[in-house]
Amino acid sequence: xxxxxxxxxxxxxxxxxxxxxxxxxxxxxxxxxxxxxxxxxxxxxxxxxxxxxxxxxxxxxxxxxxxxxxxxxxxxxxxxxxxxxxxxxxxxxxxxxxxx
Numbered sequence: 001x002x003x004x005x006x007x008x009x010x011x012x013x014x015x016x017x018x019x020x021x022x023x024x025x026x027x028x029x030x031x032x033x034x035x036x037x038x039x040x041x042x043x044x045x046x047x048x049x050x051x052x053x054x055x056x057x058x059x060x061x062x063x064x065x066x067x068x069x070x071x072x073x074x075x076x077x078x079x080x081x082x083x084x085x086x087x088x089x090x091x092x093x094x095x096x097x098x099x100x
Contacts, residue, residue, distance in 0.1 A: 004096075006055045011075065011097035014053070019046040020088040027071070031082035047074070052097055056081060 006012070022028055022037070022045045037043060047053075057071035070089040074080035 006058070006070075008055055008057065009099060010055045011099060012053045012055070012092060012094035013097050014047060014049050014051045014092065015095055016049050016093040017046050018051075018092050019044055020084045020091070021045075022082060022084070025083075028082045030079040031074075034077060034080050052076070053092075053094075057083070059083075060086070 022032065022043045024032075024042065031037075032043075035045070037045060052075040053072040054075050055070065056073050057069075059067065059069045059071075061067055065086075068086035069083045070086060071081065071083040
């Protein structure tokens with residue numbers, strides 16, 4: 001296994017369906033609306049293989065693991081920006097998409 005820390009703007013194409021917890025929080029509301037999700041406090045959601053995610057923000061703090069997160073945008077879908085906890089992001093199976 002090799003370490004890979006994405007840069008802002010890197011794109012990842014899902015090679016397998018990815019299920020993650022989407023938290024009912026203001027920064028996820030646009031994504032939930034675009035995806036037509038009924039929102040409870042926490043919602044499991046699955047993006048299908050082939051979806052391309054663009055890294056938009058990475059938040060990691062010393063001694064605050066509960067707040068470690070990564071924000072993505074689904075490419076080609078307006079307002080499809082959402083964040084997930086880092087442990088969910090680390091389950092993504094992907095191919096790196098070269099940025100041109």
